[in-house]
Amino acid sequence: MAKAIEQPVPGITVGHALLARSAGSPQPISRIVHDGDTINIAADGNFGVRLLGVDAPEVSFELPRSSDFPDWPKSFVKISHPAWTQFLADPFAPGLEPLPLRSALHSYLLGKLDATTAANHAAHGGPPTRALMDMITSDIAEQGLTPETFKLRLAFAHEILDRYGRLLCYVNRDQREKPRPAPYNERLLAHGHVMPYFIWPNVDPFVRQENRVAQAVPEPGSARQLAERGALGQARESVRQAREAGRGLWNPADPLRLHAFELRFLAGRRAPDRYVLDLSDSSRELLHPQSYHRVPNPEDRLFVNAEHAPLWAEKGWSVPPP
Known part of the structure; x- marks a missing residue:
């Protein structure tokens, strides 16, 4: 399927658009040009959407490239593939690109990794996929609509892409009347289908956003x-409720042993680079990216991108060097 916004090469993002439409027909140039620096357009292709605050087990992903493992597929491959079983049994094996990790994180990961890790991850990847499909299908039926007439409501936070x-x-489903159901993000969390993955500043789309990201940095000690x-x-x-009830x-x-973001950084051969705020603590520090495991409950981890860490330091937070 063609994408309206895509990355033809890593690090380069481009979009594809048409002149603005009305009832499917292009509008006259005189209508789409608002002034000398503003035009109205329609997407040429489909948008990919990443649900905020959640992280589902990977269904497929790219294995690392290695001449020592020539039989491994070179593109996205299902986690159920035998190559994933081999890789996740020992992602630090000789022949793979070195992945420099702190000893504490290395030891923490070793406790999750063996010949059954890939099968565990693959088994947990199917239910969230089916759950989201079922939620959308149910919403279409409840509203008496069809896939052609069903609409979605998107709520954005600080970062759009x-x-x-x-x-x-x-x-969520587009619905003017109240009460509305919870967004799919929250429904998936409540049923234990996904892990929380909160990344600042995209933590709440339902509040007025500050003009500058720096203004959104919380006061030290206010976690x-x-x-x-x-x-x-x-x-x-x-x-918390899903965990206590043992759902999903x-x-x-x-239980899911290896979190999706852990699988991604192991396969991508890139050490974690997001700092972590412990939401259960009143300290004035961000934890080093490789210390996320020191916060035992995933819902208590608020990740902060490396490029935003200096803003936290300027606000008075203690930020360790990378």
Whole structure:
């Protein structure tokens, strides 16, 4: 499927558009040009959407390239593939590109990795996919609509696009009447289908956004207050309830062992680079990116991109060197 926004090569994001439409027909140039620096357009292709605040187990991903493993597929491959079993049993094997990790994180990951890790991840990847499809299908039926007439409502936070050109938002069915159902993001968390993955400053799309990202940096020591507010507070409570009930990924008989972001950085051979704020603590520090595991509950981790860390330091937070 053609994408309206894509990355033809890593680091380069481009978009594809048409002249603005009305009832499917292009509008006259005199209507689409508002003034000398503003035009109205329509997307030429589909948008990718990344649900904010959640991280589902990977269904497929790229394996690392290595001449020592020539039989490994060179593109996206399902996590159920035997190559993933081999890789996740020992992602630090000789022949793979070195992945420099701190000893504490290395030891933490070793406790999750063996010949069954890939099968565990693959088994947990199917239910979230089916759950989201079922939620959308159910919403279409409840509203008496069809796939052709069904509409979605997107709520954005600070950042609109991720590094892959996907829209970053909370997603729900488009409904004017109240009460509305919770966004798909929260529904998935509440049923334990996904792990929380909160990345600042995209923590609450339902508040007025500051003009500058720097203005959104919280006061040092205010993590607990931040953690209880708005969409972030609701999402954290949903996760806590799902974990205590043993739902989905939290099933005590077979919980998800390796989180999706861990699988990605192991396969990508890139050490974690997002700092971490412990939302359960009142300290005035950000944790080093490789210390995220020191915060035991995933809903208590608020990740901060490396490029934003200096803004936190300027506000008075203690930020360790990379």
